[in-house]
Amino acid sequence: MADSPLVVLVHSSPVTTKITAVLADEELLTLGEVAERLSVPVTKVGDVLNAHKLAAVTIDGRRYIPAALLAEGRLSKFVAGAITVLIDGGYDDEEILAYLFTEDETLPGRPIDALHGHGAREVIRRAQAMGY
Numbered sequence: 001m002a003d004s005p006l007v008v009l010v011h012s013s014p015v016t017t018k019i020t021a022v023l024a025d026e027e028l029l030t031l032g033e034v035a036e037r038l039s040v041p042v043t044k045v046g047d048v049l050n051a052h053k054l055a056a057v058t059i060d061g062r063r064y065i066p067a068a069l070l071a072e073g074r075l076s077k078f079v080a081g082a083i084t085v086l087i088d089g090g091y092d093d094e095e096i097l098a099y100l101f102t103e104d105e106t107l108p109g110r111p112i113d114a115l116h117g118h119g120a121r122e123v124i125r126r127a128q129a130m131g132y
Helices: 014-022 031-038 042-050 077-088 093-101 111-115 120-130
Strands: 028-030 057-059 062-066
Touching (some): 014 093, 028 031, 042 062, 077 093, 077 111, 093 111
């Protein structure tokens, strides 16, 4: 009997597939790398995630945070505010990241880019409206 190929089934939900595609060109950081960039212990990064000031995606069992959520070696109050508002509206981390990193021609650009510029308040206003 010939050797049969090994088949591995990987569970992937539509959200996971979408977020992987949305973040395909983004720099993704491990929790340790985020800790280094923020000059804090890795446990502090976990605390920030638990407080919903950052959002992470799990890929192959590891949690990653898109580098664009950080602002020059620190947390962005606007990014943290938008994430908190979306969490309060019932969104999970993957849905939040999909929203923040998906192009929106009405901004124009992506919400994450607007959060680092003059469109931050508009993104947060829209996030509040999405929760209703």
